[in-house]
Amino acid sequence: MFLFKFGNRTILLTLVFLVFLTRPVFASSTDGTIDSTYKFAWSENVGWLNFGTSYGNVHVTDSGLSGYALSENVGWINLDNVVNDGQGNLSGYAWGENVGWIKFNPTNGEVTINSSGEFSGSALGENIGWVIFDCSTSACVKTDWRPQSARPQCNNSSDDDSDGLTDYPQDSGCDSLTDTDEASAGGAALPPVVFNPPTPPSPTEENPQGGFRIVINDNAEATNSQTVSLGLYAGSDSKRMAISNYSDFRQASQETYKATKPWTLTEGDGMKTVYAKFFTEYGQPSEVVSDTIYLSLQTQKPISEMTVPELKAKISELLSLISSLKNQLDQLKPQENQAQKEVTEIPKDYLFSENLKYGDRNIHVRYLQIFLKSQGQDIYPERIISGWFGPLTKKAVIRFQEKYAFDILAPWGFQKGTGIVGKTTRAKINEMMKEGKE
Numbered sequence: 001m002f003l004f005k006f007g008n009r010t011i012l013l014t015l016v017f018l019v020f021l022t023r024p025v026f027a028s029s030t031d032g033t034i035d036s037t038y039k040f041a042w043s044e045n046v047g048w049l050n051f052g053t054s055y056g057n058v059h060v061t062d063s064g065l066s067g068y069a070l071s072e073n074v075g076w077i078n079l080d081n082v083v084n085d086g087q088g089n090l091s092g093y094a095w096g097e098n099v100g101w102i103k104f105n106p107t108n109g110e111v112t113i114n115s116s117g118e119f120s121g122s123a124l125g126e127n128i129g130w131v132i133f134d135c136s137t138s139a140c141v142k143t144d145w146r147p148q149s150a151r152p153q154c155n156n157s158s159d160d161d162s163d164g165l166t167d168y169p170q171d172s173g174c175d176s177l178t179d180t181d182e183a184s185a186g187g188a189a190l191p192p193v194v195f196n197p198p199t200p201p202s203p204t205e206e207n208p209q210g211g212f213r214i215v216i217n218d219n220a221e222a223t224n225s226q227t228v229s230l231g232l233y234a235g236s237d238s239k240r241m242a243i244s245n246y247s248d249f250r251q252a253s254q255e256t257y258k259a260t261k262p263w264t265l266t267e268g269d270g271m272k273t274v275y276a277k278f279f280t281e282y283g284q285p286s287e288v289v290s291d292t293i294y295l296s297l298q299t300q301k302p303i304s305e306m307t308v309p310e311l312k313a314k315i316s317e318l319l320s321l322i323s324s325l326k327n328q329l330d331q332l333k334p335q336e337n338q339a340q341k342e343v344t345e346i347p348k349d350y351l352f353s354e355n356l357k358y359g360d361r362n363i364h365v366r367y368l369q370i371f372l373k374s375q376g377q378d379i380y381p382e383r384i385i386s387g388w389f390g391p392l393t394k395k396a397v398i399r400f401q402e403k404y405a406f407d408i409l410a411p412w413g414f415q416k417g418t419g420i421v422g423k424t425t426r427a428k429i430n431e432m433m434k435e436g437k438e
Contacts, residue, residue, distance in 0.1 A: 032145025042139035060145035088113035115150035
């Protein structure tokens with residue numbers, strides 16, 4: 001239960017969400033995570049945005065944000081393009097498939113992180129309006145990251161004593177990360193080996209070219225099992241490793257280095273990639289290496305190996321499938337033709353009043369396609385009126401947005417069309433339809 005005050009209105013909300021068991025997260029004032037309690041921002045149009053889910057893996061660093069926020073109403077929002085200037089002034093954009101771009105430094109708004117790690121201000125999305133961060137209300141997001149100016153000299157990513165070395169342990173003048181003076185004389189410099197990356201392995205019979213390497217199922221091209229065996233090649237000073245199905249190593253953790261390891265690929269047929277990197281005992285990482293394999297869980301005997309009866313059975317199966325699909329198409333065509341006969345123009349007093357996006361299928365999309373068709377070949381050359389917002393309609397919307405960028409994109413600071421029919425896109429279409437009727 002949350003009491004959220006916005007202007008002179010008070011909104012009482014009850015949030016219901018799943019509580020997940022969280023894995024240990026290692027964070028600091030330079031690579032922060034989101035507080036487990038204070039993690040919700042608020043948007044009047046989509047509700048609460050959770051920046052602290054365990055699977056979202058949001059991190060705050062001196063250069064920006066990474067990971068995903070989650071809304072119960074609009075799904076995941078990618079934060080990887082949100083930029084931090086090191087002092088907590090955020091800029092750039094977040095992106096959600098269902099909401100489009102959200103700008104973190106819009107006109108008449110901004111989002112900052114103060115010396116206490118509190119997010120403050122408001123971001124702006126074309127399709128969802130303002131997103132509020134305000135720790136004087138329940139819309140409070142906090143992190144353990146701190147601006148460079150609020151951190152000790154030995155942990156502020158700055159060469160304060162101009163000796164060419166920055167922070168602990170690189171600067172021998174620093175005794176610890178909490179040391180407030182890089183120029184102090186305490187402590188001896190650490191040996192160079194502490195800062196060296198792991199040494200690549202030399203060529204061997206199993207690894208003829210040498211170097212760090214990961215191999216899936218002994219270099220097999222394909223597998224019909226989601227469980228595979230990894231071969232991992234690293235040098236003698238590699239003590240730990242991290243393995244992931246994702247290039248950003250989300251949900252991965254370091255473990256003791258082993259030359260072989262069983263591994264589970266992501267679900268679904270298709271090309272799969274597994275990534276690995278190796279670490280010294282001091283935590284210095286190697287380059288990232290990867291290998292790929294095609295996963296096909298539905299095994300099928302190659303045609304070249306089929307007997308004549310098997311080939312005949314296969315041909316019969318395919319012909320039956322073709323016949324079934326043709327019957328389905330024949331049933332759909334009269335419905336589609338009838339729908340097209342019924343709706344060939346936009347009603348006289350109709351105005352676009354709701355957002356439209358890729359994947360929508362309704363009468364409003366049909367009206368949109370009729371409008372786009374009226375804009376000529378340069379906007380919608382395919383001229384298809386189907387009622388389905390597919391890739392051709394999305395491209396047409398982008399062309400329209402970029403043609404009238406001053407009215408549609410400029411208010412948001414965008415240079416390229418989004419393909420989402422949001423507030424300013426709807427306003428421009430409605431304006432042009434009104435002018436056409438006068």
